[in-house]
Amino acid sequence: MFFAILISAIGTLLFHSYKNTKKVSVNTIRISKPGTAWKKFRILHLSDLHLEKLSISPEELYRIISNKKVDLIAITGDFLDRKRTIRKLPEYLQVLQKVKPAYGIYAVFGNHDYMLNGESFETLKNTLEENGCVTLQNEHVSVPMGNAMLNIIGIDDFSTNRSDLNKSFHRLPKGFNLVLTHDPNVVLHMKKFPYDYLLSGHFHGGQIHWPKPFHLVKMGKLVRMNMIKGLHVLNGRPFYISEGLGQTGVNIRLGSRPEITIHEIV
Numbered sequence: 001m002f003f004a005i006l007i008s009a010i011g012t013l014l015f016h017s018y019k020n021t022k023k024v025s026v027n028t029i030r031i032s033k034p035g036t037a038w039k040k041f042r043i044l045h046l047s048d049l050h051l052e053k054l055s056i057s058p059e060e061l062y063r064i065i066s067n068k069k070v071d072l073i074a075i076t077g078d079f080l081d082r083k084r085t086i087r088k089l090p091e092y093l094q095v096l097q098k099v100k101p102a103y104g105i106y107a108v109f110g111n112h113d114y115m116l117n118g119e120s121f122e123t124l125k126n127t128l129e130e131n132g133c134v135t136l137q138n139e140h141v142s143v144p145m146g147n148a149m150l151n152i153i154g155i156d157d158f159s160t161n162r163s164d165l166n167k168s169f170h171r172l173p174k175g176f177n178l179v180l181t182h183d184p185n186v187v188l189h190m191k192k193f194p195y196d197y198l199l200s201g202h203f204h205g206g207q208i209h210w211p212k213p214f215h216l217v218k219m220g221k222l223v224r225m226n227m228i229k230g231l232h233v234l235n236g237r238p239f240y241i242s243e244g245l246g247q248t249g250v251n252i253r254l255g256s257r258p259e260i261t262i263h264e265i266v
Helices: 002-020 058-065 081-098 118-130 184-189 213-221
Strands: 027-030 041-046 074-075 105-108 134-135 139-147 146-154 178-183 197-200 229-234 237-241 260-265
Touching: 002 197, 058 081, 074 139, 074 197, 074 237, 081 105, 081 118, 105 146, 105 178, 184 237, 197 260
Parallel strands: 027 260, 041 074, 074 105, 105 134, 146 178, 178 197, 197 237
Antiparallel strands: 041 260, 139 146, 229 237
C-alpha cells in the first residue's frame, strides 16, 4: 500500500511538473536610467528556447506576445542542440517578426548551440539571419536613436570559453550599452567594461528548484552567490537572468516557470 501511494504521489508530481512547462510567466521589469535619450524603451527578452523540449507552439507564443508593444527583441542563446531541430526554428522567428520591433531582433549563442558541428552551426546561424535576426559573436552593433546611440553588445558564451570582452567592446561609441550574453557568470569579469544593462539566461531558474537547485552548483560562482534568476545588481550595474522558455534534460519544471520578459528602460 505504501509503495502504491508513493508511486501515485510521484506520478502526480511529475504530471504537474510537466504542466508547469506550459504555464508561461510574462514579467515586466522596469529599469530607471536617468539621462537616456528616450522616455521609455521596451525590450522583449527570450532565452533558452531549447526547441527539443519546448512546450509551447509558435501559435501560443504569438498569442502571448502579439499585444506587446516592443522596440527591440533580444534572444540570449540555447536555441537547440540537434541539427534536425533547426527546421522548427523559422516558425518561431517568423512570430517574432510579426511583432515588428522598430530596432530589430538580436541574438547570441549558448553552450547548447555549440554542441552542433561546424556545418550544422553555420546552418543555425544562417537560419537566424535569414529570418530577421542579427547574430552577435563578441561584437557590437550601434543604432542611432535621435541624438543618442544604442550599443547592442553581444558577448559569446562564457561557459564554453568563447567570451572575448576586449573584442566585444572594441571601439565602442558613447551611448547606452545593452549587453546580450548567455551565461551571466561573465559579469564577474566585467568590472572594467562599461554597460548599462545586461540580459542573460542559462540557469533556467533551476528548472527543478525544489527544495533548492543543488545541481546548479557546478555552473559557476553566481549560483553560489544565490544569483540564478531575476534582476540583480553587481558593482552598481543591473543585470537580468531569465528562467528561459524551454527545458533541457527531462521536460519538467518544479519551482520554476517558463519566462518571457519585457524590460522597460525609462
